[in-house]
Amino acid sequence: xxxxxxxxAVFCITGWLAVYFSKGTWSLxxxxxxxxxxxxxxxxxxxxxxxxxxxxxxxxxxxxxxxxGLFFIPESPRWLAKMGLQKEFELALHKLRGxxxxxxxxxADIQASIDALQYLPKARIxxxxxxxxxxxxxxxxxxxxxxQFGGINGIGFYASETFVAAGFSSGKLGTIAYAIxxxxxxxxxxxxMDKLGRRPLLMISAxxxxxxxxxxxxxxxxxxxxxxxxxxxxxxxxxxxxYIASFSVGMGPVPWVIMSEIFPIHMKGLAGSLxxxxxxxxxxxxxxxxxxxxxxxxxxxxxxxxxxxxLTVLFxxxxxPETKGKTLEQIQASINS
Numbered sequence: 617x618x619x620x621x622x623x624x625a626v627f628c629i630t631g632w633l634a635v636y637f638s639k640g641t642w643s644l645x646x647x648x649x650x651x652x653x654x655x656x657x658x659x660x661x662x663x664x665x666x667x668x669x670x671x672x673x674x675x676x677x678x679x680x681x682x683x684x685g686l687f688f689i690p691e692s693p694r695w696l697a698k699m700g701l702q703k704e705f706e707l708a709l710h711k712l713r714g715x716x717x718x719x720x721x722x723x724a725d726i727q728a729s730i731d732a733l734q735y736l737p738k739a740r741i742x743x744x745x746x747x748x749x750x751x752x753x754x755x756x757x758x759x760x761x762x763x764q765f766g767g768i769n770g771i772g773f774y775a776s777e778t779f780v781a782a783g784f785s786s787g788k789l790g791t792i793a794y795a796i797x798x799x800x801x802x803x804x805x806x807x808x809m810d811k812l813g814r815r816p817l818l819m820i821s822a823x824x825x826x827x828x829x830x831x832x833x834x835x836x837x838x839x840x841x842x843x844x845x846x847x848x849x850x851x852x853x854x855x856x857x858x859y860i861a862s863f864s865v866g867m868g869p870v871p872w873v874i875m876s877e878i879f880p881i882h883m884k885g886l887a888g889s890l891x892x893x894x895x896x897x898x899x900x901x902x903x904x905x906x907x908x909x910x911x912x913x914x915x916x917x918x919x920x921x922x923x924x925x926x927l928t929v930l931f932x933x934x935x936x937p938e939t940k941g942k943t944l945e946q947i948q949a950s951i952n953s
Contacts, residue, residue: 627654676809676873694881694944697730722943729881729945739886749887751951752878755936756891759871762928764898766825767921768863770906771832775856778832779849781914793857798864805865813940814874817866818932824862826925831855833918840915855918867928877939877947 627650634647693712696705709719709726744753771778775794808817832855839848879887909917939947 624654627651676806676869694726694730697726698881725943725945739883741886743883744887744890749879749883752883752948753887753890755878755951756871756875756887757894758931758935759874760891760895761898762822762924762931763867763871764895764902765921766822766863766867766924766928767829767859767902767906767918768868769899769903770909770917771856771859771921773903774906774910775860778856778910779852781836781852781910793853794860797857797861801861801864802868805869808865809870809873810940813938814870815932815936815938818870818936819929821862821866821868821870822925822928822932824865825859825867826922826929828855828857828859828862829918829922829925831858833915833922836914836918874936874939877944878937878951880948 631647631649631651631654634643634650636647638644638647691704691708693705693709696708705726706719706723709723710717713719713722743749772794805817805821812820831851835848835851835855838844838851875888875891876884906917909920937947937951942950
């Protein structure tokens with residue numbers, strides 16, 4: 617995995633250099649392709665790597681330090697165990713948990729899980745539809761569908777245009793506020809994830825994105841009806857900022873963490889690739905259709921997004937399990953049962 621991250625970093629650097637020095641469409645397209653390929657690898661490998669190396673009570677916090685520590689981290693213990701490198705496996709586990717930490721139980725659980733994999737055939741695409749893995753696939757794909765079709769890329773990419781459409785002379789103020797709140801709120805989400813749990817954070821986040829979409833929808837409805845026009849810009853900015861803050865605290869990071877936890881190690885590559893594909897296809901679809909939808913109906917656009925956000929809450933309540941405080945083996949056993 618460490619090697620995969622290094623390779624993806626090379627693709628990203630090469631891609632941005634190609635974009636920077638581009639003098640024609642061909643080099644620009646190749647640069648964007650290379651960057652997209654690198655980011656695609658990162659978006660899949662990094663959450664899984666974090667899930668595999670982190671203790672069960674701190675599974676998301678290490679990503680804050682991942683960038684700096686990339687050149688000093690050991691290989692994933694689970695991967696080493698899978699490769700039969702027993703000595704390296706134990707050394708890596710002790711390095712991650714502490715030299716004097718008792719890792720005997722965790723080591724035994726990981727080894728038992730790896731041993732069970734030896735009797736399983738190589739994963740195939742058709743295996744994704746196997747009853748044994750259906751629940752995990754539905755959870756992973758479903759979370760990514762609701763993450764994207766709640767409208768994040770449309771609202772995020774076109775925030776300034778949305779503010780102008782709502783009646784602001786310029787969208788700069790709202791865009792600056794957007795940037796100011798996103799980073800600290802994301803850090804808050806990383807801290808709360810292992811305190812509140814995944815499910816409560818997802819439900820709170822999705823409820824917040826619903827409220828934000830509803831407020832933006834109300835602002836455009838009032839503007840269309842010529843009512844309370846002095847409140848239209850305020851509702852639009854409040855709606856978008858509430859949406860972004862709510863998304864950043866939960867619906868942004870949590871689906872990636874859950875995706876990295878729910879799939880057995882022999883299915884991670886195949887199932888994770890499917891989940892990432894769905895995510896990026898959804899991101900493209902939402903960002904591509906946003907302007908068309910806004911031209912059709914600004915009120916209807918945010919009503920549509922609010923509907924997806926409401927469905928997200930129901931999906932989490934009915935389908936998504938709590939993974940807080942559980943090892944990867946415990947999570948996958950509970951899903952399979």
